Amino acid sequence: MPVEKVTQVAQTKPWYGALSSKYGEALLKTPEPGLYGQYTYGIAGERFFREIKDNAKITGTKCQKCNLIYVPPRIYCERCFEGLEEWCEIENKGEIHTYTISWVDLDGFRLEEPVILALVKFDGVYGGLVHKVEEISADNVKIGMKVSAVFKEKREGSILDIKYFKPI
Amino acid sequence: MFPKVAIVGIGYTPFRTITPDVSFREMVFEAASKAYEDAGVHPQEDIDSFVTCQDDFEHGRSIWNMQTPDNLGAVLKPIHTNCGDGILGLIDAYMQIKSGLRSIVAVETHSKASNVINRNHLIAHATDPIYNKPLNINPYFIAGMEMNRYLLETGTTKEQCALVVSKNKTNALFNPLAAYGEKITPKEVLDSEEMFSPLKRLDMSPMADGGIVMVLASEEKAKALTDKPIWIRGLGWCSEAPSLETREWGEAVYAKLAGEMAYRIAGIKHPRKQIDFAEVDDTFSYKEPQHMEALKLCRRGEAGSMIEEGATQRQGEFPINVSGGSLGVGFLVEATGPQRVLEVVLQLRGEAGRRQLPDVQVGLAQSWRGIPYASGAVMILSKE
């Protein structure tokens, strides 16, 4: 005869756990350090972000075989798998390929001011950059709109060195 | 060489918003017990191999795979995990049987989505750590961007997407397994809060818990086990570019290529004519028309009008998501695809109760991996 199932809500009790900087606190009940991820930029990413950091320039790599320029740059072509070694500079002038207006933040709370997020594609480039769009109201954003990246003054080599994209 | 493969047993729990009465292990046990009973097999004695589908962090565990054998009665048996939608598990089982290595394989997927406290952070953790994650934004923006581009390229409207929500939630009222059945008007959908414009709150499928287990068998075993095998006629799966920057935004390329592969294997030239109904992914409302077009159930740009004309209604000429889809049943994470296959099996067996479609012979189930990736799978099943 099977043992009894849970039939009372009062009997249920979840067990909490985390994978966060509060890991130890939540689970081991000690102020332990947390687990986190550390990601090197890789061969292509290193050079791409060095250019952004040092020269505020967007660069890409070119696949001769497929005649594609990758932004973000890659050391390989995802289509033909050839190694890519030819680098080129990309003009800081792109076009909104698609966008959304996000009314919710990462924690799920509603934002007072919505954020415009877009995929910006550059002329003749396979790929683009996903980033925020500012200096324009949400009602006026359009797919196809020309935008350019606004760089920070003090740059560290990160996607956040681009503050946002703004309409040209 | 290459025996035919059939689904010979299905087991499932109802899909609920929360399931505090059972652990995920007990939930899987319930679904598995039902499936084994349905197929008339014992896991230790009869089943050759087991497949589960789950991502580690869905459970907050680093190697979730280690917790799988006991729940399926698969201790000291071949069992493995595929990290992807459950249809990949069915495909995997299919290949194991086709190769001649196994005769009977069980496939398990389940969702305990209610146990994840902050899903946004979890999904953000799946985005590219160098180019996307540092923006620290809610990852569902990807759906909003995709919807925007899709609507622009095809001329599909928000109103047509709202009709999908209304249809699927109404369908779910007829499905005793579904958690989100509601009589809801397209206007209510359009009036719901803006989330990731043009995506609104009711355009997004809410989460649900539940477990699904299926037993697959080779032709010889299938005929011995059951008098109502459901045959796998075609299958396909595909990954589009994982990076947000290089993928196609207006078109579901993964579904198109997976569909082409499945049609090729099944020998289907005219999907709309040769298939009777379909369960396609509708994680977000716009995904249903996008996937209908990718699967060639209509021409590109025509899904919206097909929906408006009522062709995809339960009583329509080509019913889509009679089960209620993700919008009506709830998003079951990796179990989403198997829920579609489950519906197709129930319909083909004639066991779909009040939502039973008359005279159906061939059905299609399709899945999408979900935000932030662009991969998916297709499976075509038939009675004969």
Place this chain on the structure above:
Amino acid sequence: MSEKIKEFPGTPLSEKDIIEKKVLFTEWHPEFMWAWDTGIGYGRYFAELKKGRIIGTRCNKCRRVLLPARYFCEWCFRPVDEWVYLEDTGTVNTFSIAYTDWLARRIKKPRIPALVEIDGSGGVGIMHVLDEVDPKEVKIGMRVKAVWEPEEEREGAITDIKYWKPLKEE
């Protein structure tokens, strides 16, 4: 063709490269949490630990005790038939003396993790730690007894047992 591959690709970095920021990198501190449903078996197991008791379940078909308590027998694949209280004494099945913690950091006082076969279970072990014993004295087959947290501090968790100490048998 290993012998034909002239140069294996790969660019090793040293820890110094990271610390001195010779290469670019980014970090992400995930903030996600779970509330796992304990369900039928573990729900009762924890409730009993809070009361200072170890409970398992028994399958009447294969006559095995399942520990930690579970709702179904994985071998017979059927629900278990009864709850069984077990002793809070046991035998060390195997053990280690750990000088590092879970983050691979050295610790001053070594911990003694052990698999303890619980009396009454027919030799089923659970993971726990030993204490009140000189690490040199620990042996496989040693008899041990649970040391519980005071009743008011128990919260229905495996840590309600503080540790296991040697059992002096008369």
Place this chain on the structure above:
Amino acid sequence: MGMRKVAIVGAGMTKFMRRAHETGKELSWEAAKIALDSCELTLDDIGCVVMGTAPDAFDNIHMKGDYLGDGAGAWRKPYIRGFVGGGTGVFVADQAWYHVASGLFDTCLVVAEEKMSSAMPHPQGNFITCWDMFTESPLGPSLLWFFAWEMNRYMHAHGITEREIAMVSVKNKKNAMDHPAAQLPAEITVEDVLNSEVMAWPVKRLDVSPTSDGAVALVYAAEHVAKRITDKPVWIEGVGWCLDTFYVGQRDLYYPKYVEYAARQAYDMAGIKEPSKEIDIAEPYDPFDYKELHNAEGLLLCGKGEAPKLLADGVTQRTGRQPWCPSGGALGVGNAIAATGLMKVAELFWQLRGEAGKRQVPGKPKKGVAQAWGDEMQVGTVIVLGI
């Protein structure tokens, strides 16, 4: 049973490193590209891709299989990521086999990647999120507890000494001296191992393999295609995998029954009756030195508790009758979990083709077995190759 014959026709790998500059995608591409080049195929020739990569917690990316897709050559292709914890590397070799054997595909690219250095503060820390979240993780266990328990139990059951076991570490690190991609090749002595710092008795620092970043790739082809590509195909003759119960207290750790069950599947399929005689080379999984012996017993290469004697007699040296881990194994080449499993399969491929260079086992070996182990002392994955 009349199964379709499947061969390995190409292999490639990256160096194994403690920290790679490359991203996981780049590592995958480097390995996959070399594998394709080695058999003069292009991505267009590949029907499907199988990815093997162990927990998401290492690369620290949720759904990392999907993330790695383009690097592994999966762009707009059928792509599956198989996963059985630490046993993944050899499992995906099995999984790729049935992709081709099913008749759905004529070629398959299988890639295994791991970038453990992304897991901070230490890759080992992530194991705390592996164990049972209810009854184990709250005790703060380290990965080493389990290995130490198992090693202790193994030694206790057969009266084996730490000294006997340490020879595995000496052998494998020395074998790795000849592997150009190895991370930790070294000439060490048994005394070095015994005197190295105790981490979790009986496990000492030199008993343990390092954490690594790296990737390995293989190219599979069906018989009719393989014969066009190469005149030296290496056939996949047997596959097997098996998982034991999750509950560690219900297993006796002294013997890996799950490895035996997996091995028996593979041997049956390959028609091998006496593995100890018929197998020419073995690559048992050796994340810890005792593990090689433990796993080799599971692989039925010798009786229970007899592995240390074979080791002591030199049988398992590269020049011995049945070399174990001629590559250098996880202890010498590095332990990039899934990638290490597949590295073992790649090693067999090179050895059976006679292309292993300085590592070449003498006497034209004809049959090899590779094995990986994983999860909480639960998984055995096995593949048998032959020419």
